Amino acid sequence: MEKSVATLDKGTTCTSWNYCGQRLATGSFNGFLSIFDSPDPASSSFTATSNIRIHEGGIVKIVWIPPEYGDAVACICGDGSLSLWEEIAEDGLPLQWKLCKIFHCKGSKVLDAQFGVIRTSLKMVVAYSDGHVKVYELLNPFELKNWQLQAEIQNVIDSVSTFGKASCFSASISWNPQRNESQEPSFVLGFNSDTPQLNSSKVWVFDQAHHRWLPVAELALSLDKSDQVFAVAWAPNVGRAYELIAVATRKGITIWHVRLNPGLDGRLSVEKVALLSGYEGEVWQMEWDMSGMTLATSGTDGMVRLWQSNFNGVWLEQAAFEPAS
């Protein structure tokens, strides 16, 4: 059933597939960015086609930019820096991976960065280790070096919350994958930090009228609000009246129904529909399939699990995979 599609170099620390699963970007502990390609779209065998050193230290996460903006990746390195690299053929020069931009941030590390396409502009949410979140906007798709800071937020549901200097270990961001132009852009964000207010996952929506980001829902019951969040994943929506978001915490994976039409207080109605347990350690990653019906998760225990809902809305683990040599 399983077949090997690529063999990775020694010291590979992270992998990331592009939108169509035809290119693989990998990062290594010594700062190399490798790109794997297949000879044709029918093939599922990938080999490295370029390999460049982008940093002195290790790369911890790679995120592909949406395809409307070309072939580019954002690389988060172990020292917390974030850089953007693009494959481009500039006048008279051969095709090569080029550095477009380095995002500097004094004193804090980048923990996660994710892209969202909104109408004609590209937005990038970046979460930092000091608990700050920045939203950048790209104005010209042909110039990935020019980003404008659109907003700076903190992951709290009411702006009056006060807390000291936060120290965050990880963050997880997931954009609403809908490409529907009538919907306002939104994303969900959760932290794994020592500051309880920051942790719980919140849904942020862009308020076009006032040109600002608003927290409109908190995906945690009152007792779980301070739980550290390991991963969040917003499911593709193929015709449901509500959105589906998965949140992983120490207690397990919770599945939430979120209705995007806000109430009078501007908040969205949310409902926790399942708590899935099974992982011994942290949940490391969660990915919805293209229909938003199956959730695949991986954890620090090395297990890959698949979850689905039955017709009664009961979520169950359907299969699990355990690495075996």
Add this chain to the structure above:
Amino acid sequence: MPDVAADSAASASAGELVPFVPDTEIAVVYPLHHGLKPPISRVSISWARGNNLRVSLLRNPPSNSDSDGEIGGKVVEVNLDSGAADVREPAQWRRIAYGSVTPFALLQSRKNSASILSKLQSSPSPFHLDWWEYVMEYSKDIKELLGNPKSNYNPLIEDPKEVLKKGEEPTSLKAAWELMEMFYADKLCQSWLPERLVDWLADYDCLLSGDQPAVHSKLVEFQGTLVTLQVIEDDPKYWEVISSALAVGWLEIVVKLLRLHGSYQLDQISRRETENGLVETVAVLISMMPRMRPELKNGKLGECFKAKPDFMKAWEKWREQITKLDSSAFWVLCDHRQTREGLKNLIQIMLGNTEILCTATSHWIELYISHFLFIRPFTVGFESMYNLAQKCVKMKPMSSPHKLLRLIIGIIGENTEVVLAECSRGFGPWMVTHAIELLTARSDQADFLLHKEHDDIGGISMEELHRLVYAQVLTSHFLTWQIAPVYLTSCMRQGMSLLEVLLYRQPAQHNQLLLKNLEICRLYELDHVSSNIMKIAGVYHWKHGRKGLGVFWLQQARDEFLLNKIAQRLFDSVGKSISGESFKQWEGLIELLGSKSKPAGSLEFLHKYRDFKKLLQQVCDRKTPDAARHAADLLMLLMKNPSTPQRFWLPLLYDSLTLLSWQGRPLLNVSQTNLLLNKLQELSMASLRPGIVATDLPAEALDSVRLALATNLGRAILEEQ
């Protein structure tokens, strides 16, 4: 791990989406073989095409001591779903997948027209009454695909000792399809369902032998020993297989076997006359067995009766003859014990002796069939069929019943959900998606159940869900994804959204694939998707050095925003090197950009600028006064036009030095020259301001132009006087 593909297939995606599966069921853990040296430090996942999950397995970063050249990790792809169980060959599966598209699409379009028609007519339409016929037509087309004609051959010379004829190699997929067809769609066979089941078992009994041998496998085994047997009737196996075959109604096999009896041999017939008479009588009685069915296939034995009273009469008469034979005095004269006992056994079977029927059969379905044939030939209605089945299951319990048997229980138990679940679990998403049409052919209740929207899972109906699951299976493979839209578009809301996601995820950089994608978009009127795909392709090509192709796709996408950005870039680079060779590189692009899109002001300038440059070239080559005058007019137009950026003024004038100092008569009049001088003055003032773009022109350019203009002014004044 081929088994996982079949078993986990259902569990991973479709099979468990039904309420009857116990919630406490523990998920199966499958090993994921990667061949790496442990330990694995990280496992990362990503969904690929359809139901393929890619898992990256990463080893710990190497330490200094670790220099054994071991690889750092692997990416493995796990396919979570195979389309149809039992179809192991990918090519065979694709044949089925592609072949079922047309019948499915045709039926859907008929369904749509039927629903429009029934809306138009308030009274029930005659169309509706004949619906099952359309479904049968569909079913026939699908059935043809499921056959396996590979082993279909007819020998020229019939082997007298060949009791079992080899025909089409049966598949459980086809067996399941036929079950669904006979119970749900085929209206004509409803009056003779038990006999229809007898035929079904005759075709598919061979699939049932697993832990326990079925009648078919017993026959196969016996046939193997047939050539070596000297005195066939002495062998208890001979009588055993005859009774088994009779119990399940394979009359022609029984008769053929009986006629292999030793008493038929010419040298023995005189000695064993009575014995032979008895064998032949039984054989004749068997071949005369009344059957309640409209017809029998060629070579099949029995007498058909369509009407129940006629059948009853014949049945009673037949039973009387058997009873009479049973109590005949000839048995005493039969010396051969095995023959006597064997034949008596057959008579008991025909008289419906439950105990003997139970011994003669292996699986409950065989016993069930024997009940229809010899005990309860009038069984009608699902309830009585179900009760009888339960009785047979009790008499022949099985630890792990075959999936076909589970399906039968579901069908006669009238539990649509179980039927769907069994179809899905046992036969895969292809089966359930296509068999739903059979299920709803005549049943309003099933129709309601399948079309009911389930709020718990987002307002999707079971029918739609199964179609989506199947479409996802199709998208898992590069060679089948193109047919997924047929199924997706048959579910209006969810299907169309999923189709959009699917199209968006196709690689846009491969031209052929891109064209295929666009074709699908055009077919289903997904204009916004196609423009997005073209935009992706446009940006890709532009950024990968194929600028012309990039512009072409962006134009096709009618993406004014990006085209304007490109125009702006062109404009900027042209502005920097107006006199240089690089202009030629851009000329084609300007041409391309201008052909269809509504150009922005800057682009309009570039067009005029290009025309001007061409004209200027002609002037330099031919030195004709007309061309020079024309060029001078164009220069004035450009200089007067507000969309001409200031930074182009000097390059334009510098390029036009030939015109400004034209031999013969001046090309510009006084007012025109004054205007240009004013512009030049403006430019000199502006050049003092910071932020002005420096051009690649020589330092003395401004002075040369000024001088030329001044000379021209002088000449123009003289001329005008």
